[in-house]
Amino acid sequence: MAGTGAHPLARAEHFIWLTARVLEQRRFAHRFLDGAPDPVETALTAYRNEDGGYAHALEPDLRGPVSQPLHTAHALGVLDSIGRCEGLRVERICRYLSDVSTKEGALPALLPLQRGYPAAPFVPLVDDPPAELLATGPIVGLLHRNEVWHAWLFRATDFCWSAVDALEQSHPYEIEAAIAFLDGAPDRTRAERAADRLGRLVRGQRLAVLDPARRAEYPVAPGYAPGEHHFPHDYARTPGSLARRWFTDEELERSLDHLAAEQREDGGWPVNWRQWAPGTALEGRPLVTLRALETLRSYGRPLG
Numbered sequence: 001m002a003g004t005g006a007h008p009l010a011r012a013e014h015f016i017w018l019t020a021r022v023l024e025q026r027r028f029a030h031r032f033l034d035g036a037p038d039p040v041e042t043a044l045t046a047y048r049n050e051d052g053g054y055a056h057a058l059e060p061d062l063r064g065p066v067s068q069p070l071h072t073a074h075a076l077g078v079l080d081s082i083g084r085c086e087g088l089r090v091e092r093i094c095r096y097l098s099d100v101s102t103k104e105g106a107l108p109a110l111l112p113l114q115r116g117y118p119a120a121p122f123v124p125l126v127d128d129p130p131a132e133l134l135a136t137g138p139i140v141g142l143l144h145r146n147e148v149w150h151a152w153l154f155r156a157t158d159f160c161w162s163a164v165d166a167l168e169q170s171h172p173y174e175i176e177a178a179i180a181f182l183d184g185a186p187d188r189t190r191a192e193r194a195a196d197r198l199g200r201l202v203r204g205q206r207l208a209v210l211d212p213a214r215r216a217e218y219p220v221a222p223g224y225a226p227g228e229h230h231f232p233h234d235y236a237r238t239p240g241s242l243a244r245r246w247f248t249d250e251e252l253e254r255s256l257d258h259l260a261a262e263q264r265e266d267g268g269w270p271v272n273w274r275q276w277a278p279g280t281a282l283e284g285r286p287l288v289t290l291r292a293l294e295t296l297r298s299y300g301r302p303l304g
Helices: 006-017 022-032 038-045 069-081 087-100 133-145 151-166 172-184 186-204 211-215 243-246 249-261 278-298
Strands: none
Touching: 006 022, 006 038, 006 278, 022 038, 022 069, 022 278, 038 069, 069 087, 069 186, 087 133, 133 172, 151 172, 151 186, 172 186, 172 243, 186 243, 211 243, 211 249, 249 278
8 A cells, every 4th residue: 555655656546546437547557557548448438428429427527418518528638648539439529519519610518408417506507508618629729739620620710719819807717728729729820829818818817826835815716616726737737838838937846846745645636626516526536636647747747
């Protein structure tokens, strides 16, 4: 058993085996234990529906059997992490995205099919949901980064550009979605210009805690849980992200130090968003733990 004196990776491994879903266990094994990608894809397939979308609490804040864009974004992220964001599997996903898009050709955060099944209270359920950058941006950016070409992408990309260009007041998760789009957008010159403008917005609206020791002085966005702050590493999850340009070396190092120090005695990392159901609390921590480990490794931080 990995005790509190063990290296961060050994402690995290114990936490993952003890608490995580099969999917996160296999993702951990693939990323950090030289495991094969096939078991990851097999575990992910259990969440797929006949319509080509994904469901069954793949995204823990949405429960139930109906496909949703946020689940599908999560699935694409898993496929991307194992180098399988290609071929018929992605063609099937793109057909689903086409079927559920709004008149703008983009994605709502939550389809009304969710009615009757549990969902986080902070994800609004309406009869005619609008297209949102929050749902569309990460998917479009990921597909472009993997050089996927599908008819759905043309209008969805135009929507994302318009939504990013229109941002004046925002909140951290929307900024994360915007940078996920910009990191994959094919027009790199335009993406860099847009990212620089967003960086000024993030700093001007204090949407990133630049000094973790003074985090209590930073505002929490409306609707967020108390203490639900975002840090430089939440935006620049890898050194290659355009969001890396927003922060000084010192600010990023402080952020990464804070992230490393957040590992708990049980080996996992905490969640800072509102926990509204037992399942989300249990399933959220392994997801956050994987993300923390991946971020620290991408910046060359020692994990043991």
